[in-house]
Amino acid sequence: MTGGTPGPPWSWVWGAPGPPRATRRRGGGRGERPAGHSRPTPPASGPAHPPPLYQAAGRWGTPRAAVRVGLLCRFAPPQLPAWPTAMATVVAQRLSHLLPSWRQAHQEPQPSGQPEPVFTVDxxxxxxxxxxxxxxxxxxxxxxxxxxxxxxxxxxxxxxxxxxxxxxxxxxxxxxxxxxxxxxxxxxxxxxxxxxxxxxxxxxxxxxxxxxxxxxxxxxxxxxxxxxxxxxxxxxxxxxxxxxxxxxxxxxxxxxxxxxxxxxxxxxxxxxxxxxxxxxxxxxxxxxxxxxxxxxxxxxxxxxxxxxxxxxxxxxxxxxxxxxxxxxxxxxxxxxxxxxxxxxxxxxxxxxxxxxxxxxxxxxxxxxxxxxxxxxxxxxxxxxxxxxxxxxxxxxxxxxxxxxxxxxxxxxxxxxxxxxxxxxxxxxxxxxxx
The missing domain is CATH 1.20.1070 (Rhopdopsin 7-helix transmembrane proteins)
Incomplete structure (x- = not known):
């Protein structure tokens, strides 16, 4: 396998540097991820060590089996990473910018420099x-x-x-x-x-x-x-x-x-x-x-x-x-x-x-x-x-x-x-x- 020293078999599931994309798909290959294109590090709330389930499944002895176990660990409720919360925050921020623009698009256009009319006064x-x-x-x-x-x-x-x-x-x-x-x-x-x-x-x-x-x-x-x-x-x-x-x-x-x-x-x-x-x-x-x-x-x-x-x-x-x-x-x-x-x-x-x-x-x-x-x-x-x-x-x-x-x-x-x-x-x- 080419492309340098790989990390542990579960590391690419959690975002740490791991085997290149071709290796992940076929268990080996020639295509390596270019330098500087590794997956980002996991959020601070994510696990910082291999899941216990992998340690229990390590006896399976194959990287592919470890990958399957790692996927299960990814969606296990006790180890759920913080990406849904981050995604919801991003969506809310996007909507907060879009809604005012939508309101302005459907309001009656005002001449430049003129405020909304005041209909009543003292x-x-x-x-x-x-x-x-x-x-x-x-x-x-x-x-x-x-x-x-x-x-x-x-x-x-x-x-x-x-x-x-x-x-x-x-x-x-x-x-x-x-x-x-x-x-x-x-x-x-x-x-x-x-x-x-x-x-x-x-x-x-x-x-x-x-x-x-x-x-x-x-x-x-x-x-x-x-x-x-x-x-x-x-x-x-x-x-x-x-x-x-x-x-x-x-x-x-x-x-x-x-x-x-x-x-x-x-x-x-x-x-x-x-x-x-x-x-x-x-x-x-x-x-x-x-x-x-x-x-x-x-x-x-x-x-x-x-x-x-x-x-x-x-x-x-x-x-x-x-x-x-x-x-x-x-x-x-x-x-x-x-x-x-x-x-x-x-x-x-x-x-x-x-x-x-x-x-x-x-x-x-x-x-x-x-x-x-x-x-x-x-x-x-x-x-x-x-x-x-x-x-x-x-x-x-x-x-x-x-x-x-x-x-x-x-x-x-x-x-x-x-x-x-x-x-x-x-x-x-x-x-x-x-």
Whole structure:
């Protein structure tokens, strides 16, 4: 056998210098391991002397038998070397390097030098224009990209509930409109137009409100403008409600008294409500003057718009059996009054200042009750449209006013008012920066 003096027969099993590879395979041969290519020494925890089993098997007298015994010794539990532990350590280290790389590969790439966006800040980091009473955190930073604010639709901030309450309600109205389209001939039935307009007006105010609460944090200028659009949507909804109540819910006795002034006055009060709300937002006076500008026109508009329903409730003899729509009308009145109370009182955040950053704000409760009011109103109007046709058809055969024209006039005048106030805001902010 060539290749120098071999070690003991078991030495190549445990890693000590031993016979060359060819010798191990055939019991002899010509191929020797080059110098410096011997197997590494065993770990410190491995055996440093021949296993006892080999000593017992040494009488077998052949190197090959010794090799077999040495293999058995290698896998004997009492003499198990430390290589599995070392292997597990290496694998864990490899995975610890690979997993962060895998996470980074599946994350949205960020521009070089830009950190992850911060979606909320304290109110000390935004102008006082954006402050909510008794809410000290959950504000979104200003002057971000439009994409950033659309991404906040799925983030937690102090406007998230306001966005989702009206957004989900707007989607529900689209489904309700799809049901109406299957059963109502909006094109061929002249008495179906007010039903379509109330659905359109409801969807308008809900979608504009959701958009305003989602995007108003872009800047001071856009804060004003998006809420101006919100007030336009409220004005459109006010006139749509007045039209639906006047057309389907009114009793003949009340119709005879108000038919000449009801719709023109409803259009004027809707515009006045929009103007007062926009002006209150513009002057930023939280005292009596600001609340008077916003709430008094809205209260007058609601009093006129709901008067056909209230008169009908008062004169109805047995509403539970003969008039199923009247229950929904009662619900819409109760829901609206609750919504108005939460809108004006700033509760419960007034009772728990600093604890209603994400949930529990009075404006959020106002949104919920207003949505319930709108849904109850639409169900009542739909029932009146189907069941009260013998009553409302004779009342509206001849129109003293074109309600479609009044609807467009309300929309146009409200949009124009919002635009004019927007120009005043631009001038105000320009003077502020000079």
């Amino acid at each position: 109110r000390t980091q935004v102008p006082p224009l954006f402050w909510k009473p008794y809410v000290y955190a959950g504000y979104r930073p200003l002057h971000q990209t439009w994409r950033f604010y659309f991404r906040t639709l799925f983030q937690q901030h102090n406007e998230a509930v306001n966005v989702w309450t009206h957004l989900l309600a707007a989607l529900a109205l689209l489904l309700r409109l799809a049901i109406f389209v299957r059963s109502v001939d909006f094109w061929g039935d002249p008495h179906a137009l007010p039903l379509f307009l109330i659905v359109l007006a409801s969807f308008t105010y809900l979608s504009l409100s959701a958009l305003a609460h989602l995007l108003q944090a872009k800047s001071e200028f856009w804060h004003y403008n998006f809420f101006f659009l919100d007030y336009v949507g409220v004005a459109v909804y006010q006139f749509g409600s007045a039209l639906a109540h006047f057309y389907y819910a009114i009793e003949p006795a009340w119709h005879a008294q108000v038919q000449t002034v009801f719709l023109p006055l409803a259009a004027f009060l809707a515009w006045l409500s929009c103007t007062g709300s926009c002006y209150n937002k513009y002057i930023q006076k939280p005292g009596l003057l600001g609340r008077t500008c916003q709430e008094v026109p809205s209260a007058l508009a609601y009093a006129l718009d709901i008067s056909p329903v209230v008169h009908r409730i008062l004169v109805s003899p047995d509403p539970t059996t003969d008039d199923p729509a009247l229950l929904y009308h009662k619900c819409q009145v109760v829901f609206f009054l609750l919504a108005a109370a939460f809108f004006s009182a700033f509760v419960p955040e007034r009772w728990f200042p600093g604890s209603c950053h994400i949930f529990g704000q009075g404006h959020q409760v106002f949104h919920v009750f207003l949505v319930l009011c709108t849904l109850a109103q639409l169900e009542a109007v739909a029932l009146d449209f189907e069941a009260r046709r013998p009553i409302y058809e004779p009342l509206h055969t001849r129109w003293p006013h074109n309600f479609s024209g009044l609807f467009l006039l309300t929309v146009g005048s409200s949009v124009l008012t919002a635009f004019l106030l927007s120009q005043l805001v631009r001038r105000k902010l320009d003077q502020k920066t000079q």
